[in-house]
Amino acid sequence: MTNNIIQVQGVSKIFGGLTAVNNVNLDVAEGSIYSIIGPNGAGKTTLFNCISGFYVPDHGMVLFQGLVLNGRSTDTVASLGLSRTYQNIRLFSNLTAIENVLVGQQPRLSETWVDSILHTPRSRKEEKTSLMEGFKWLDFVGLSEFANSIAGDLPYGAQRKLEIARALGSKPSLLLLDEPTAGMNPQETLEMTALIRSLRDKFNITIILIEHDMHVVMGISDYISVLDFGNKIAEGKPEEIQNNERVIEAYLGPGGAALAQKYRRKKAA
């Protein structure tokens, strides 16, 4: 039996009269790639925000490696080993790429401001190791040539990759990726898919993914949950989700399932 790295138990988030996330349960196995899909406005990003500490859930609990995350500030959550990226890129756009990755390493460093002023051996050693590591992460996502470029000036796809490199700086055991391939061309999407897979394969980082590109989702996910209007309407392996009537209706509207059936039969014939 695999360990669950994160357990979301009955989480709800209510904004005024709108229930954005309603009593959602997730169990994410360690070392898996877990996708959350659903139509626009289904509450996927809200659920992400509840997990990563941006929001405090109104009901329910988020357990990370057995620790309750509810009410912990985002910086403590990050130092526990949970990193994330953002749907609309939020880099430190006036800093260079390497500086972005260095900031990502903050929770693992112990250098204090006194060390910084006095250049103590500790600070020098830490500065050097974190710089080396930063360059290696940049190399890993394929951005080493851009190390000293200003992050905001990078091409769009590179900015997405840089966000991932920054998130990796804290050596997370769980990485939340919010639409990593949004706005990318097919070539970049392929590269990103390979990158996500190698994160799991090489570093055993568990990945939770919000994604709209079904080729990506069906290609790399081990397990998928589907949200619609804040409710989880289905979960399962990719092939199960593909044939789930409720999921199809959520995307295509009532009667969509029958339509899809017809389309498939036509295609088969």
Add this chain to the structure above:
Amino acid sequence: MKTLIRQSIRTGVTFGIVQIFFILIAFNSMIGIMLAKISGIKNPGEIPAPKFLIAYTLLMGLWVGIAALRKKSELSAGQKILAGFSASLTSAVLVGLLEVVMTIILVNKVFVRDFLTVLSFDFIKATLFGMTPATGILVTIGCILLGSLAAVGLNILFNLHAVQEHWKKDMAFLKSLGEKFQYIVRGKYHLLWQIVGISILAVAVILIPMKWGSYWNYVFGTVGLYVILGLGLNIVVGLSGQLVLGYIAFFAIGAYTMALLNAPEPHNLMWGFWPALLLGVILAALSGLLLGLPIMRLRGDYLAIVTLGFGEIIRILLKSDVLTNFTGGPRGIQNIQGPNLFGRPFNSEVDFVYLIIAGVILASFVYNRLQQSRTGRAWLAIREDETVARASGVDTIKYKLLALAIGAAFAGLAGGIYASRNQFTGPDEHALMASINVLSLIIVGGMGNIPGTILGAFTLKGLPEILREFANFRLLAFGALLVFMMIARPEGLIPSHRPKYNEPKEASTNLKDKEVPHDK
């Protein structure tokens, strides 16, 4: 052709209005006085001689001409003359109309000084160059036309092919010279050159204050104190991105700590300079922490307003009657003692300049070290996006408090030295305007870097001291400079650059737990 004339007339109208405005605020006589001083007249009086005003008008004409030909290098010489002529004629007519109105005022003896304080009859006469109104107006129009035609002539001359070629050659030569210099400084012997450079600088810093009179030492001491203040505020505003407006309150805390502990009145404690300075720095840092605790959740405008209130509270407290017995009240505190170093008392401006230079070096050193470290990067991340910085694991509250405390400590240091140097401090030295001065100097100089702060301090504190005669126009010039800066160089005179990092060579021991591949 028609659009060209229309454009030129539009430029002319704009400049005409600007020139009318200049006359109404007596800017012309100010420039006239400055020209008179440059030409060696010791005491030009309040209204300069006509020839200087004529020179001013010619300069204005030159300006109109230059403006009319901006971004029009492709025009033919004839078109240029046409453009310059129509622009300058328009603005000359506008100025002429103003002078007609002024003549009417003069002839009918209308008293308008209730509304326009500068329009005295003497001033009007001077503006007409002391001639009869008709000639005066004609001379004005003639001067503007002449000036703009001169500008057009220069423009045509400089756009000639031969001149341009020559110009290019000169620039290339200068550039290669610069590259050679860079090569020498950055090349093989860069360490040697750095040592030579630093020692020349050090000798200059040691020798120059001795040669200056005490006035210049006073001026440059003030500039130095503002450099320290600017660096401190740069940590808070430039690095960690928190807009703190009441910054001078920390300066006041440093100054009053020095004053209360080291003056015969009102307490006669006489702790001596150094303990008082140290305590002032510590108290300023503590007050930074205390102010920071309740306002950590505030951002942007709200933070600015709250800290502005804090600055005013400190000033009003220092001024209040209730605390007169403790702080000296509105009169301030006199006879603050200077420092003693190795038994030698500091009694001249020169000594204080050395002390201030030491303070500037210390502040720059601390600032520089912090800026290029984990701490500095955490601050920058907070400035860029506080929410994301927090989610990336930066303890934003800790780092924001740290920035406030260190910034306040810098101000406390400057305040202590300031009080002891002037042997006096009073509540009105710590008014809002001083905070705004410090903020302006880092904005003008360039947010977030040391050379920018130093340049900003010289521009905003040094220049006004040098141009003390024009004290009335200081605020005007200040505002104009800020507006101009925001348009021309929004990132300051010396914009900040991000440092470049190179990958360190040796293998590290810290990567064992998660191997990072090289094969990408």
